[in-house]
Amino acid sequence: MQSRSVLGYGAAALGALALTLFVGWWQVDGPGAPVPDDGRPLPLTVMEFELTDHEGRSVEPDTLVGSPSMVFFGFTYCPDVCPTTLADISGWLDALEGDAEQLNVVFITVDPERDNVDAMAEYVGYFHPAIRGWTGPEQQIALAVEGFRATYEKVPTESGDYTMNHTASVFLFDAQGRFVTTIDYHEPREFALPKIRRAMNEKDAEGAT
């Protein structure tokens, strides 16, 4: 009886080990890769959400695959960080001149309650024409935020309104949809352009191999 249960445990342990190994393979080299949950944004090819751009077109993460992308979260009722980020990005795009056309640049709202398609269209219209504004149902926004490993939170204000806390970093992806790096909010501006160029050049590196 006792030896049988020991054998049983042994088999269970072996089974668990095999499962662990299998799961490890699946995640690292197998079809489950690459979905490492180390806090890094998922590849765009693995994310799943469906939103609407400021011209009313249906968009999803795959829409961005094929060109390098710059994506960030915000909301149009944001008086400080968001217009500053949009203005910074507009400046970077101006500096890239013609190369800017190769980039997808997307501003995803975390406040779909107030930021409908029309609000997004009006708002992005004040910045560089390459910037697209995406909005959609709250649940789809949540999926997008989750995919980028970003966060957002609605915070009531004293005046009875609300504001949104949100990740203010700009996410860079290469043309294959792989996450490259972020440009953090307080980073000196001179670091931004080389990072953007890096994301744009990953495509060439891939093509060469």
Next chain:
Amino acid sequence: MKYTIHATCSVLMLPFMLATSAMAGSADVVVENAWARASIGTSRPGAAYMEVHNAGDEPVMLTGLLTDLAMRPEVHRTATDEQGVSSMSPAGDIVIAPGETIALEPGGLHAMLMQLQRPMEEGESFSMTLTFSDGGETTVEVPILGIAARGPED
């Protein structure tokens, strides 16, 4: 562009200065490089930025803002944590040490203009009064730049 109010230098202010010489602190406050972004209509809050310099030899405490442009003007602070998450909250009273300058600038302190009474139109300006704990006030004219402005020079 420099929009400077020297509360101490104005000849017109002289009678007031004599009457209020007790408030030596805030009389030495100089506001420079004020600017704001234009708004889209009045439903969204606006933001204004400036540098507030204490040219005197005692600390002053900035306690509030007044302007007919917004029902609730308030000094706010934006903070961005290690995860890159930005949040914004009222900054409370702000002490400016003698000789120090505090900057209201994008991503840090800002004059949050809640409940706009009229749209903030690019090319126009509005006046804003900073109030201090000693009862003194400094009024500055804030030029309104474009929505995509990044600083007072844009």
